[in-house]
Amino acid sequence: MNQRYDPKVLALICTYCTYTAADMAGSMRLQYPSNVRVIKLLCTGKVDVLYLLEAFRSGADAVMVSGCEIGDCHFLEGNLRAKERVAHARTLLAEVGLEPDRLEMFHIGASDAPKWAQTVDMMTRRALELGPNPLRLRAGAEQTKELEVRT
Ligand code: FES
Numbered sequence: 001m002n003q004r005y006d007p008k009v010l011a012l013i014c015t016y017c018t019y020t021a022a023d024m025a026g027s028m029r030l031q032y033p034s035n036v037r038v039i040k041l042l043c044t045g046k047v048d049v050l051y052l053l054e055a056f057r058s059g060a061d062a063v064m065v066s067g068c069e070i071g072d073c074h075f076l077e078g079n080l081r082a083k084e085r086v087a088h089a090r091t092l093l094a095e096v097g098l099e100p101d102r103l104e105m106f107h108i109g110a111s112d113a114p115k116w117a118q119t120v121d122m123m124t125r126r127a128l129e130l131g132p133n134p135l136r137l138r139a140g141a142e143q144t145k146e147l148e149v150r151t
Contacts, residue, residue: 007061007127008136009036009120012051013108014044014079017068020110025117032117033124036064043067044105045078052089052103059136062127064119066106079107099130 013019019040025032041047044067055063065086067079083105090100104123108115 005128005132007035007124007132008059009033009062009064009123009127010055010060011036011038011120011123012041012044012047012063012065013038014067014073015040015042016074017072017110018066018106018108018116021108021113021116024111024113028113030113030117032120035124035127036120043073043075043078044082045073045075047082047085049085049089049092052086053092056093056098056102056133057135059133060102061130061133061136062102062123064104064106064123066108066116066119069107069109072109098134101126102130102133 011018011022013022019038022038044065047065052063052065065082067073067082070079073079086103086105090103093103094100106119108119
């Protein structure tokens, strides 16, 4: 494990369930890694495969999508659609040589603050074990080269 590596974990979460759990985790002062950056969505059904791929292209080391429990989605099947899209995006990640485990779908209910904290902790540990997203390293190297050419 690289001690100097500080993973970036992106969480795309629905406002009705997982965001409420995350908010409650804060109120309960539950401890979890500060590596997570949250994007709140009305429903995980809004998640598109392109958003997921763009997150990795932009340098996320791990991405988690989390919505309501199965059967609790306020838009009926949004979380089921998200689950399918995440599964599809995982196969695309594998095709381009990225570990599919960098991406995962979760279902965290509104009252399950501890599960939110545990899931963020788990995804951060996983990102640490997998190491930095190679796309981020490549983008950083290209940026350095560009700067060297300019100077
Ligand atoms: Fe939460 Fe659809 S409203 S996943």
